[in-house]
Amino acid sequence: MNNRLINWFKYASPQSFYPLAGKMIPWFAALAVVFGVAGLWLGMVVAPTDFQQGEGYRIIFIHVPASWMSMFIYLVMAFWAALGLAYNTRLSGMMAQALAPTGALMAFLSLWTGALWGKPMWGTWWVWDARLTSELILLFLYIGFIALQASIDDPRRADKAGAVLALVGVVNIPIIYFSVKWWNTLHQGSSVSLTKSPSMAMLMLWSMLLMALCFWMYSIAVALYRARSIMLERERGTEWVKEVLAAEGEGVAK
Amino acid sequence: MIGTITAVTARDLKLAMRRQADIVSVLFFFIIVASLFPLGIGPEPDLLRKLAPGVLWVGALLATMLSLPRLFADDFRDGTLEQLVLAPQPLGLTVIGKVLAHWLVSGLPLALLAPVLGLQFDLSTDALLVLTVSLLIGTPALSGIGAIGAALTLGLRGGGVLVSLLVLPLYIPVLIFGAGA
Amino acid sequence: MTIHWNSFSEFLAMGGYGVYVWGSFGVNALIMIVEPIMAVQRRKSLVARLKRQSRAADRNKES
Numbered sequence: 001m002n003n004r005l006i007n008w009f010k011y012a013s014p015q016s017f018y019p020l021a022g023k024m025i026p027w028f029a030a031l032a033v034v035f036g037v038a039g040l041w042l043g044m045v046v047a048p049t050d051f052q053q054g055e056g057y058r059i060i061f062i063h064v065p066a067s068w069m070s071m072f073i074y075l076v077m078a079f080w081a082a083l084g085l086a087y088n089t090r091l092s093g094m095m096a097q098a099l100a101p102t103g104a105l106m107a108f109l110s111l112w113t114g115a116l117w118g119k120p121m122w123g124t125w126w127v128w129d130a131r132l133t134s135e136l137i138l139l140f141l142y143i144g145f146i147a148l149q150a151s152i153d154d155p156r157r158a159d160k161a162g163a164v165l166a167l168v169g170v171v172n173i174p175i176i177y178f179s180v181k182w183w184n185t186l187h188q189g190s191s192v193s194l195t196k197s198p199s200m201a202m203l204m205l206w207s208m209l210l211m212a213l214c215f216w217m218y219s220i221a222v223a224l225y226r227a228r229s230i231m232l233e234r235e236r237g238t239e240w241v242k243e244v245l246a247a248e249g250e251g252v253a254k
Numbered sequence: 255m256i257g258t259i260t261a262v263t264a265r266d267l268k269l270a271m272r273r274q275a276d277i278v279s280v281l282f283f284f285i286i287v288a289s290l291f292p293l294g295i296g297p298e299p300d301l302l303r304k305l306a307p308g309v310l311w312v313g314a315l316l317a318t319m320l321s322l323p324r325l326f327a328d329d330f331r332d333g334t335l336e337q338l339v340l341a342p343q344p345l346g347l348t349v350i351g352k353v354l355a356h357w358l359v360s361g362l363p364l365a366l367l368a369p370v371l372g373l374q375f376d377l378s379t380d381a382l383l384v385l386t387v388s389l390l391i392g393t394p395a396l397s398g399i400g401a402i403g404a405a406l407t408l409g410l411r412g413g414g415v416l417v418s419l420l421v422l423p424l425y426i427p428v429l430i431f432g433a434g435a
Numbered sequence: 436m437t438i439h440w441n442s443f444s445e446f447l448a449m450g451g452y453g454v455y456v457w458g459s460f461g462v463n464a465l466i467m468i469v470e471p472i473m474a475v476q477r478r479k480s481l482v483a484r485l486k487r488q489s490r491a492a493d494r495n496k497e498s
Binding site for chain 1: 478
């Protein structure tokens with residue numbers, strides 16, 4: 001137990017995390033491709049037509065994973081933020097910063113695919129439903145986070161400010177969800193229900209799981225890649241960054 | 255404890271009173287925004303009556319946001335904020351005092367002005383009362399949440415726009431509950 | 436594991452939902468291609484900049 005703790009803290013320094021991340025990225029990227037190809041094959045080619053929604057239901061194979069990822073990445077960001085505020089580790093701020101753009105894109109994808117799914121299924125691009133509204137606010141929170149970090153020059157302060165914002169947002173999202181829900185039931189009977197058809201065939205479930213895994217691996221790979229760039233930028237001038245830069249020049253990548 | 259809060263609040267109020275133009279301009283902003291809506295939507299009383307709470311709440315929200323940068327910026331510029339942070343009194347109480355002062359010069363006047371503007375929207379007496387009470391309850395929350403945004407963007411370039419980007423999404427629950435009441 | 440579609444054009448049509456399905460998957464693919472490319476570009480320019488800076492620093496030390 002104690003051993004493990006030490007190990008974790010060893011990788012909490014950018015210097016040792018940088019090569020580790022470099023080694024992991026190709027694996028995650030490869031897994032993303034494998035899961036993606038498998039999921040797409042099952043979901044797009046093999047899976048039968050849904051008897052209620054026709055072929056249009058295939059959008060959920062990317063819609064649901066994107067929505068999951070957008071929410072989960074925010075939680076991870078808030079987790080790093082809390083860690084950074086509590087222990088003042090250098091790595092946590094960098095991770096939060098690296099995750100934000102991917103999370104924002106996932107939120108956007110979720111809204112985009114949701115609209116394209118909603119148009120043929122409900123006959124409208126958008127409804128002021130609790131889930132949709134919360135997802136939109138989530139996108140705003142991501143954009144606010146990115147804008148805040150971009151406008152603060154001092155990285156330490158940027159990390160702290162971003163961390164506070166991420167934590168405030170994490171408290172706020174459930175409140176938004178339930179307040180919209182309450183507001184909706186007050187104003188109009190929710191004519192649309194988002195519940196999927198109850199008996200989802202095993203095949204469809206599998207393809208969705210595979211796609212979700214693909215999104216996971218993709219997000220991890222991109223975020224780690226971005227984190228490595230951020231590490232180089234922030235730690236510039238230190239010995240290990242100089243070594244990395246020298247190695248890069250000789251054509252020895254990583 | 256109460257002493258710290260009242261001292262900070264009294265100081266901020268005194269400073270605000272020396273710069274009454276700031277308070278008045280925020281109120282005018284509220285009035286103008288609320289008056290523009292009927293011009294844009296049309297004069298049908300039924301429609302206006304339905305829209306009134308939402309319009310007035312959004313107006314109050316934007317007006318509060320406009321006044322947010324003043325919450326810490328002046329004290330930050332002349333170094334007072336640093337002294338307040340270093341002071342032996344707990345920082346939380348100081349912030350509460352400042353938020354309270356901010357509410358007294360922005361939220362409270364807005365809530366008191368709202369029923370007058372509500373008349374423009376042909377609201378009934380009951381509706382006016384509900385609107386005023388909901389604003390009286392809701393605006394302290396706006397000042398409190400806004401203080402987070404104002405503190406985070408303190409001294410940044412483009413801080414004013416950034417504040418709106420950060421704070422407006424966080425205001426949504428207050429808006430929903432307030433305008434829904 | 437039989438293939439559900441009879442022809443490729445049927446696959447493209449998606450039972451009349453072609454626009455919506457391919458609109459979703461297209462944008463998704465676009466994002467998942469553009470985002471890594473942008474990340475790589477950013478890293479390349481960053482590495483080039485850092486190298487320039489460190490070379491400049493070295494020159495200053497020598498002179």
